Amino acid sequence: MQHTMTVLVENRPGVLARVSGLFARRGFNIESLAVSSTDDPSISRMTIVVAGEDNVLEQITKQLRKLVDVAKVLDYQDIPIVQRELAMIKVNAEATKRAEIMQIADIFRAKIIDISEKTFTVEVTGSNEKVNAITNMLSPYGIIELVRTGRIAMMRGEKTP
Amino acid sequence: MKLTGAQALLECLKREGVDTIFGYPGGYVIPLYDCLYDFPAIKHILVRHEQGAAHAADGYARATGKVGVCLATSGPGATNLITGIATAYMDSIPMVAITGQAKTTALGKDAFQEADTTGITMPITKHNFLIKKVADLPEIVAKAFHIARTGRPGPVLIDVPQDILNGHLDYKPVEKVEIPSYKPNTEGHPMQIRKAARAIASAKRPVLYIGGGVISSGASREVVELSERTHILVTTTLMGKGAIPESHPHSLGMLGMHGTAYANYAVAHADLLIAVGARFDDRVTGKLDAFAQKAKVIHIDIDPTEVGKTVHVDIPIVGDCKSVLTDLLKKVEPKVASEWNEQIMKWKNEYPLCYKKSTDGLNPQYIIEQINKVTDCGAIIATGVGQHQMWSSQYINCTFPRQFISSGGLGTMGFGLPAGIGAKLGCPDKDVFVIEGDGSIQMNIQELMTAVAYGIPVKIVILNNKYLGMVRQWQELFWKRRYSATNIEAQPDFVKLAEAYGAVGMRIEREDQVEEALKKAMEINNLPVVMDFHILREENVYPMIPAGQSVEDMMGHK
Ligand SMILES: Cc1ncc(C[n+]2csc(CCOP(=O)(O)OP(=O)(O)O)c2C)c(N)n1
Ligand SMILES: [Mg+2]
Numbered sequence: 052m053q054h055t056m057t058v059l060v061e062n063r064p065g066v067l068a069r070v071s072g073l074f075a076r077r078g079f080n081i082e083s084l085a086v087s088s089t090d091d092p093s094i095s096r097m098t099i100v101v102a103g104e105d106n107v108l109e110q111i112t113k114q115l116r117k118l119v120d121v122a123k124v125l126d127y128q129d130i131p132i133v134q135r136e137l138a139m140i141k142v143n144a145e146a147t148k149r150a151e152i153m154q155i156a157d158i159f160r161a162k163i164i165d166i167s168e169k170t171f172t173v174e175v176t177g178s179n180e181k182v183n184a185i186t187n188m189l190s191p192y193g194i195i196e197l198v199r200t201g202r203i204a205m206m207r208g209e210k211t212p
Numbered sequence: 213m214k215l216t217g218a219q220a221l222l223e224c225l226k227r228e229g230v231d232t233i234f235g236y237p238g239g240y241v242i243p244l245y246d247c248l249y250d251f252p253a254i255k256h257i258l259v260r261h262e263q264g265a266a267h268a269a270d271g272y273a274r275a276t277g278k279v280g281v282c283l284a285t286s287g288p289g290a291t292n293l294i295t296g297i298a299t300a301y302m303d304s305i306p307m308v309a310i311t312g313q314a315k316t317t318a319l320g321k322d323a324f325q326e327a328d329t330t331g332i333t334m335p336i337t338k339h340n341f342l343i344k345k346v347a348d349l350p351e352i353v354a355k356a357f358h359i360a361r362t363g364r365p366g367p368v369l370i371d372v373p374q375d376i377l378n379g380h381l382d383y384k385p386v387e388k389v390e391i392p393s394y395k396p397n398t399e400g401h402p403m404q405i406r407k408a409a410r411a412i413a414s415a416k417r418p419v420l421y422i423g424g425g426v427i428s429s430g431a432s433r434e435v436v437e438l439s440e441r442t443h444i445l446v447t448t449t450l451m452g453k454g455a456i457p458e459s460h461p462h463s464l465g466m467l468g469m470h471g472t473a474y475a476n477y478a479v480a481h482a483d484l485l486i487a488v489g490a491r492f493d494d495r496v497t498g499k500l501d502a503f504a505q506k507a508k509v510i511h512i513d514i515d516p517t518e519v520g521k522t523v524h525v526d527i528p529i530v531g532d533c534k535s536v537l538t539d540l541l542k543k544v545e546p547k548v549a550s551e552w553n554e555q556i557m558k559w560k561n562e563y564p565l566c567y568k569k570s571t572d573g574l575n576p577q578y579i580i581e582q583i584n585k586v587t588d589c590g591a592i593i594a595t596g597v598g599q600h601q602m603w604s605s606q607y608i609n610c611t612f613p614r615q616f617i618s619s620g621g622l623g624t625m626g627f628g629l630p631a632g633i634g635a636k637l638g639c640p641d642k643d644v645f646v647i648e649g650d651g652s653i654q655m656n657i658q659e660l661m662t663a664v665a666y667g668i669p670v671k672i673v674i675l676n677n678k679y680l681g682m683v684r685q686w687q688e689l690f691w692k693r694r695y696s697a698t699n700i701e702a703q704p705d706f707v708k709l710a711e712a713y714g715a716v717g718m719r720i721e722r723e724d725q726v727e728e729a730l731k732k733a734m735e736i737n738n739l740p741v742v743m744d745f746h747i748l749r750e751e752n753v754y755p756m757i758p759a760g761q762s763v764e765d766m767m768g769h770k
Pocket of ligand 1: 598
């Protein structure tokens with residue numbers, strides 16, 4: 052079962068190593084990890100996507116809370132959230148295929164943000180599923196490079212972690 | 213007050229109540245060592261290997277309950293501490309390790325004797341710090357001690373670059389430590405405590421399973437009171453030894469792989485297991501699916517990650533053992549001894565802890581019984597790791613908490629001697645016996661010099677079987693007696709070795725010499741004594757539940 056969690060940590064050197072080290076050491080698998088600063092400069096925010104049974108997730112949550120630099124851990128299981136991921140996809144785009152690719156991009160409300168003689172670079176934002184879907188659609192043309200940010204998420208409504 | 217970083221560091225240690233530190237100097241920490249001259253209240257013990265410093269600080273902490281402090285230089289000094297830090301981490305021992313480091317400006321550039329000490333120690337410390345600004349020093353030291361001694365205790369490392377030691381700051385003592393992201397929960401949830409009291413009231417076959425958390429939170433008295441009020445019998449782990457006097461009629465001794473048969477039978481048949489400050493280690497549980505299968509589980513522990521980590525818990529209570537037990541005692545009604553108690557006593561009579569006295573060699577178990585006798589069960593015991601450790605855990609009769617000092621979680625050979633030195637310095641009024649194997653003692657034998665240099669009269673018992681006995685036992689039982697690399701007949705003459713260090717040496721080969729030797733050792737109060745007991749070479753530790761198996765697979769009980 053996939054879980055999305057938000058981890059608020061002290062914005063200090065080495066904190067990322069503590070968190071990723073914990074996952075590696077305890078055999079938990081990170082599916083994606085997005086880190087950045089927040090409106091409070093002393094706090095960084097990590098959005099971590101992990102897969103595991105409930106008991107594993109419980110361990111992960113507790114182990115994270117145990118780290119001295121971790122201020123807050125929230126597993127969004129059963130909490131309504133909005134979630135987004137951004138991807139950039141560099142795809143083969145010979146002249147004959149360009150119209151088709153632009154059409155696909157349109158359907159996914161993706162943008163073409165760079166162009167060369169042989170390629171397009173497509174930017175898409177949305178759920179993981181949406182990014183997967185456009186990736187699948189573009190792969191027959193030959194994807195040359197793909198980069199995804201990993202998921203970020205927020206609770207719906209007024210609530211914050 | 214204007215101070216250098218080095219002065220401020222020692223000032224902070226003094227404020228934390230540190231009276232003894234164990235260390236070894238090197239280039240980057242010379243400023244700190246120089247400064248020691250000005251702090252006579254802090255006694256520095258110069259060990260002969262940094263591993264010895266870490267274990268000694270650990271032994272000091274285990275014996276006293278205070279934070280143990282060790283100090284090493286950067287690079288190799290710091291890496292030599294690693295085994296000692298990991299040992300303390302696995303057993304939740306409060307310790308602060310201070311390491312020197314290259315200058316902040318040189319960090320990351322492979323400077324001479326630079327090692328990524330905070331990186332290396334991340335998985336084996338409760339937390340660690342690298343001081344990058346001298347002004348941060350007082351706060352970091354205060355935080356380190358606070359983290360080490362609160363919640364679930366553990367080692368904390370502070371890495372101090374040389375320019376920090378030489379830098380200057382306007383020193384103000386830290387009055388209050390504030391770490392917003394670190395707030396251990398000490399009080400148990402009242403509803404959970406009520407549930408536990410109800411479960412205890414209705415249980416027919418309850419057992420108390422006590423671990424090191426009871427020792428570290430100072431909850432022994434509460435455990436004994438709970439047991440006496442409810443007539444629930446008590447088994448302890450290696451780390452919990454001493455939580456209840458082992459001569460108490462309610463004590464079942466240790467459980468697990470080399471635990472007593474009756475403690476393991478009790479747990480196997482229990483309908484309620486009350487785990488306090490214990491973590492269901494595999495050396496305790498054996499095969500998980502077969503462990504305490506019929507029992508509902510109450511688990512009291514300060515560390516939420518331990519609750520539900522390996523076994524399913526019915527009534528989790530997160531909190532400090534002493535605080536939770538105190539609250540629980542307000543709710544628990546007296547119970548009388550039942551058929552269940554009789555049943556356990558029957559097992560105890562039927563399958564007592566025992567050994568066969570040999571006529572052509574010295575039994576290690578006999579030697580340990582004699583230690584009980586000559587010390588009147590009052591000495592602190594520090595052990596190495598191996599068969600001798602397990603015989604000690606079985607036959608040493610503990611009468612008070614913090615009496616039995618042994619590396620449980622990591623199982624670190626070489627722990628006994630330095631830990632015993634630390635314990636003796638922490639508790640100078642107590643006798644300290646170090647029980648070591650002929651293999652284990654050689655892993656930190658150099659600390660004999662430390663003990664001689666400071667006149668620390670630890671009494672070292674070597675149970676010498678000329679084997680890496682515990683490994684040999686497994687080879688005998690599970691590997692067709694193929695004793696690959698476990699024969700250590702090639703060994704020094706320990707008497708001569710002791711004498712070379714300036715200690716007292718004795719060699720004991722017969723039963724009739726045992727008591728006399730121990731008594732003689734008890735009379736020597738200014739030097740360590742090494743007693744080299746030549747024991748039966750192939751004596752085994754029994755009973756034994758082989759790794760990953762269950763109580764049904766127990767070997768060698770009666
Ligand atoms: C540092 C370290 N290395 C290896 C081991 C594995 N080991 C566990 S017990 C043991 C044998 C110990 O031999 P000895 O000290 O003579 O004690 P005995 O078992 O003979 O009483 C070994 C090698 C260990 N626990 N620690
Ligand atoms: Mg041996």
